[in-house]
Amino acid sequence: MRGTNNYMAISSTFASWNGDGYRTVQMSRPTPNPRGEAFWNSTMGHAWVSQQTVISEIFMSVTSVSLDAAGAKLGEHVIDIGCGTGDTLLAFAEAVGPSGAALGVDVSVPMLDFARHRAAEAGLGNAAFALADATDHIFEPRWADLVYSRFGVTFFDDPVRAFTNIRSGMKAGGRLVFVCFRTMPESPWFRVPIEAARPHVPPQPPVDPTAPGMFSFAREDRLRGILTEAGFREIAIKANDVPIHGKDTTQSMAFITQVGPLPALLENASDEQRKRATEAARNALAAQIGADGRGLHVGLWLVSASA
Ligand SMILES: C[S@@+](CC[C@H](N)C(=O)[O-])C[C@H]1O[C@@H](n2cnc3c(N)ncnc32)[C@H](O)[C@@H]1O
Numbered sequence: 001m002r003g004t005n006n007y008m009a010i011s012s013t014f015a016s017w018n019g020d021g022y023r024t025v026q027m028s029r030p031t032p033n034p035r036g037e038a039f040w041n042s043t044m045g046h047a048w049v050s051q052q053t054v055i056s057e058i059f060m061s062v063t064s065v066s067l068d069a070a071g072a073k074l075g076e077h078v079i080d081i082g083c084g085t086g087d088t089l090l091a092f093a094e095a096v097g098p099s100g101a102a103l104g105v106d107v108s109v110p111m112l113d114f115a116r117h118r119a120a121e122a123g124l125g126n127a128a129f130a131l132a133d134a135t136d137h138i139f140e141p142r143w144a145d146l147v148y149s150r151f152g153v154t155f156f157d158d159p160v161r162a163f164t165n166i167r168s169g170m171k172a173g174g175r176l177v178f179v180c181f182r183t184m185p186e187s188p189w190f191r192v193p194i195e196a197a198r199p200h201v202p203p204q205p206p207v208d209p210t211a212p213g214m215f216s217f218a219r220e221d222r223l224r225g226i227l228t229e230a231g232f233r234e235i236a237i238k239a240n241d242v243p244i245h246g247k248d249t250t251q252s253m254a255f256i257t258q259v260g261p262l263p264a265l266l267e268n269a270s271d272e273q274r275k276r277a278t279e280a281a282r283n284a285l286a287a288q289i290g291a292d293g294r295g296l297h298v299g300l301w302l303v304s305a306s307a
Contacts (some may be wrong), residue, residue: 021270025094035155035212039134040108046257049114052085054254060245062179066150067091069302070177079169081134082106082152086115105130105137118128133285135162140168149178151162154216163230170307176232177304182239183218186299189244193256194265196284197277201269217301232305241297
């Protein structure tokens with residue numbers, strides 16, 4: 001793996017020799033991006049694998065809206081960035097057929113292994129995999145007709161560099177299509193359980209809304225600026241409220257407590273606080289989700305651009 005930029009610099013205190021004694025100076029120290037490579041290879045990556053069926057069902061509408069927008073055709077070359085366990089990568093491999101090819105790029109060993117296993121089981125010989133950070137993976141130049149992502153492009157340390165690199169693997173005029181989250185309050189499926197849980201856990205330190213994470217592209221002007229700087233043209237960013245299809249509260253809670261935004265909120269909570277917060281989240285969701293698991297949506301950006 002070629003990931004070299006998974007560190008954000010933060011300020012730290014060191015002693016430095018200045019000729020007649022040590023003085024204390026502020027220096028930069030690399031700190032792991034909390035949503036970087038290590039994160040996706042930890043229990044989080046394994047949780048995405050164990051919850052794959054739930055995730056496929058829950059995001060059924062997200063998948064269909066974004067795959068329609070992507071419009072993959074027979075014979076095309078597709079790259080799926082942050083393909084995870086392969087839901088959409090497998091769909092592309094089917095759509096482009098044996099004369100085309102689909103490449104999944106991801107930093108997570110367990111998630112990519114699972115995707116590879118699913119492709120083999122489905123007999124999709126045109127699916128390929130790269131265990132790599134999309135920021136500095138060497139793509140075959142001008143190979144892809146289409147680059148797609150479902151929630152996989154908001155974790156880059158340096159988004160401009162990442163998208164510039166991704167564009168190098170696209171044919172001139174190739175399509176970029178991805179979905180990402182708008183602000184958390186615009187997704188009631190997250191907001192309802194999080195707001196119910198929040199009073200039961202210690203106060204959270206303020207977070208930088210642009211730091212790598214699921215909501216880092218929430219600001220439309222920032223997102224447009226990143227893509228423009230990376231050289232993309234004809235950028236369209238459309239708000240889309242997409243319904244969630246959990247079978248029931250239990251299924252929604254499986255996502256929200258294991259891979260959704262709740263784990264971060266519970267990080268510094270005691271066992272008792274976790275118990276109360278999780279229960280409050282479940283009750284709040286149950287009050288809003290119908291017997292069919294529907295009733296709440298997520299607020300997305302559906303983004304398209306050309307290379
Ligand atoms: C929210 S998950 C989405 C997974 C999959 N697209 C889905 O919808 O099921 C984000 C994915 O992006 C991957 N990822 C995060 N940073 C990445 C990077 N710099 N390069 C490639 N993949 C990355 C993670 O390993 C993870 O699989």
